[in-house]
Amino acid sequence: xxxxxxxxxxxxxxxxxxxxxxxxxxxxxxxxxxxxxxxxxxxxxxxxxxxxxxxxxxxxxxxxxxxxxxxxxxxxxxxxxxxxxxxxxxxxxxxxxxxxxxxxxxxxxxxxxxxxxxxxxxxxxxxxxxxxxxxxxxxxxxxxxxxxxxxxxxxxxxxxxxxxxxxxxxxxxxxxxxxxxxxxxxxxxxxxxxxxxxxxxxxxxxxxxxxxxxxxxxxxxxxxxxxxxxxxxxxxxxxxxxxxxxxxxxxxxxxxxxxxxxxxxxxxxxxxxxxxxxxxxxxxxxxxxxxxxxx
Numbered sequence: 001x002x003x004x005x006x007x008x009x010x011x012x013x014x015x016x017x018x019x020x021x022x023x024x025x026x027x028x029x030x031x032x033x034x035x036x037x038x039x040x041x042x043x044x045x046x047x048x049x050x051x052x053x054x055x056x057x058x059x060x061x062x063x064x065x066x067x068x069x070x071x072x073x074x075x076x077x078x079x080x081x082x083x084x085x086x087x088x089x090x091x092x093x094x095x096x097x098x099x100x101x102x103x104x105x106x107x108x109x110x111x112x113x114x115x116x117x118x119x120x121x122x123x124x125x126x127x128x129x130x131x132x133x134x135x136x137x138x139x140x141x142x143x144x145x146x147x148x149x150x151x152x153x154x155x156x157x158x159x160x161x162x163x164x165x166x167x168x169x170x171x172x173x174x175x176x177x178x179x180x181x182x183x184x185x186x187x188x189x190x191x192x193x194x195x196x197x198x199x200x201x202x203x204x205x206x207x208x209x210x211x212x213x214x215x216x217x218x219x220x221x222x223x224x225x226x227x228x229x230x231x232x233x234x235x236x237x238x239x240x241x242x243x244x245x246x247x248x249x250x251x252x253x254x255x256x257x258x259x260x261x262x263x264x265x266x267x268x269x270x271x272x273x274x275x276x277x278x279x280x281x282x283x284x285x286x287x288x289x290x291x292x293x294x295x
């Protein structure tokens with residue numbers, strides 16, 4: 001049996017009784033619906049063998065409604081390991097672009113970032129090229145950037161806190177830098193963080209990044225390592241990201257979710273979030289609104 005979790009766009013409640021009845025009536029194999037959080041999120045259970053077809057059928061029935069759909073086997077929906085990308089996923093910015101803004105190179109660096117995230121250029125050489133442009137920047141600006149320019153993606157803290165309260169392990173795995181992932185992972189509440197190390201002399205960036213670079217393969221390796229350490233099966237894992245360097249990690253997870261992602265990433269992931277906030281990953285696991293740990 002498959003479950004299709006339907007989640008309204010952030011700040012909206014779009015799943016009224018009329019809409020749920022319309023979906024259940026129009027979907028072959030539909031068995032039942034169950035509310036998870038008022039008119040914000042609901043489950044639709046169906047006897048269907050093809051998750052992609054079920055999702056496509058639901059999207060056709062929903063039309064242009066701002067509702068995300070996550071389809072998966074109902075029996076394995078609850079997860080025990082969560083891996084997340086940071087930039088443009090758990091936060092709304094790309095940290096390297098914000099560093100570049102301090103030397104007037106944000107437009108140039110962000111252009112390289114965009115191409116790398118789309119998979120048009122390889123991640124590692126693109127990272128080295130961008131870091132080289134940051135030579136001479138003082139690491140003292142990092143705290144100011146985090147305080148004044150970085151915004152947490154809505155639902156992220158609730159997602160991590162709720163999963164941890166139910167025994168899950170959470171890791172922030174980023175192609176960014178430890179000077180950012182350290183404080184940001186602590187603020188959100190992750191168990192651990194992994195990312196790249198910017199090299200500096202006397203607190204001034206020297207334009208280099210330490211080897212080995214944490215990219216696509218390292219994210220996949222982190223998934224495999226943490227899964228093995230905790231004795232988990234692939235079905236017990238969930239991951240989220242937005243860029244091409246997240247694809248291997250998303251593919252290895254039991255549920256790999258593309259967040260506001262580039263087209264190639266959205267097409268390859270098991271599911272995608274275009275409208276909802278990060279609490280959608282809790283609803284996808286069967287948590288109700290009353291079970292979400294909130295500040």
